[in-house]
Amino acid sequence: MIELKDILYKVAINAVAGNTVIDVNKIEFDSRKVSKGDVFVAIKGTISDGHDYIEKAVKQGAMSVICEKIPEHIENDVTYVEVDNAQTALAIMASNYYGSPSKNLRLIGVTGTNGKTTIASLLYQLFKKAGFKVGLLSTIKILVDDEVFEASHTTPDSLTINSFLKKMNDVGVEYCFMEVSSHGVHQKRTEGLEFAGGIFTNLSHDHLDYHNTFSEYRDVKKAFFDGLSDKAFALTNKDDKNGAYMLQNTKAKQYSYALKSYADYRGQILENSLQGLLLKINDHEVWTKLIGSFNAYNLLAIFGTAELLGLETLETLQLLSSLQSVSGRFQYLISETKITAVVDYAHTPDALKNVLETLNDIRTNNENLITVVGCGGDRDKMKRPVMGNIASKLSNKAIFTSDNPRTENPDRIIEDVEKGVEPQDYKKTISITDRKQAIKIACQLAETNDIILIAGKGHETYQEIDGNRIDFDDFQIVKEELKKLNK
Incomplete structure (x- = not known):
């Protein structure tokens, strides 16, 4: 057992009512999960306020409550601790409760609009191939060395993060690569973690339904680098205009990568095809199975990180050439009739533009490029016409x-997308609400050597419609539809 005073170490406390020298069973921020001897942390969320459930948590056995305002009515045998920010307190307490697990391995955070999953996943893959025990906290899955767990958020809540880091400690994991989302930083989920390094990919239009303005979104990303220690490194994309901004107040050692600028890790694309990329990185040539200029940036970030973590250059280059593409990230197949289908998670304007420009660079223009795309419901509406235009x-x-319409009418979402289409492009578009039917029609329209891009959902194996999750896998569906055409 651990005492309350020990898990409150380094938490900024305003007031205490009760005794902190008491045993703690576990920490909870969901009142429904509280049991006898727990600490309940009252979080003000976007939908509900944990302060409204303090009384319920106490009735269920909570012996202590962490809150931003001590309630007027308090129980004599319960300890109440008032803090400025309950989310920050939860993150620090979670780290203390699990024995500060981030300090016992080298934790690398990857942030930016696009590329987080690819970079984190491929770094996991590379270090595993190099013979290390490795962890991964990503959108697609959580990996504790070889053990796989399902992921529900890009950046999990701080209790989940620390519990998995503790599992990694228990099996001797040396390196962990973690996606760091703007939501995660804003909601203080990464507070209390000790990062050995941070990687910045790029910044473009996304999540403005949550952050309101682009500058707010940018500054939340920057806050991650502001929090790095002088023992850590900060590796940034110099070709992105926000790259230098991320580093303005960081104490970390600064490094950069680029295709177009002078940088510590400088790349040049020598060949780009559907078979892969031939890159020159710091005067060394390397062939990789990944495709497109956006992946050239990802590979530069991976190379730079491996070097900064102490891997030898030649070993890193050999490992880069063996990396396999990540599920739902430019994942492709070629049918018997020579139709190429590409499935990609591109759900932002910038990501969609990158994938389409890559496909246009690769193709000879003797074949057609057919794109199936939608936008998610209950999310940033401003990007919908931009996606339609691109x-x-x-x-x-x-x-x-449809993408994941969630609680919105899918036809209304499609109408928003259609608003971005310019008059000269009207004849090039059709709208089909049913996603499976849309993929089927794309396959029927395609002829030999044509390319089909199915964008937006990538690795996801479901569709969210009216609060329900329905089995749906873009890659499997396009594979089946193209098979039918071969018969």
């Missing part, structure tokens, strides 16, 4: 369809 402009045919 898809219709850079494709021979754009099919607008």
